[in-house]
Amino acid sequence: MNDPEYLGYAAGILTTIAFLPQAFKVFRTRQARDISLLWAVTMIAGVFLWLCYGYSRGSVPMIMANSVTLCLLAIILWYKIRFR
């Protein structure tokens, strides 16, 4: 159980879970007015690079967590653009 990868999985679960309420609020209300476009684009670029970095270091927790977060962010951005 003292494999450091578990730290990564736990970290990934927490920081991804922290995103869910915001994402669900956008899906439910179909609007993302209180989300800044700049924030969404910056986060997508950053999370994508973390995904590439995780891949380059062979870190499965980073790949998994950042893939899920990237999907959530992409959907939030889509709502932001679609339902201005």
Next chain:
Amino acid sequence: MNDPEYLGYAAGILTTIAFLPQAFKVFRTRQARDISLLWAVTMIAGVFLWLCYGYSRGSVPMIMANSVTLCLLAIILWYKIRFR
């Protein structure tokens, strides 16, 4: 320039920058009413674990980015509790 660590530094800069507007808004207005306590606590736990994970893998970009983000989150949480 094709050292993967640069991916990590770029990712860290972007995801940390994405945090700044929210943090500055809290510092300027001295209130964090639109920030959920659960979100702040979940993020702090997650970012702390990413910091530990980065340390366990000897990843300087992860250590640096998550340290800065952890400080910003800690200050946001302090404002959240202090100025309810």
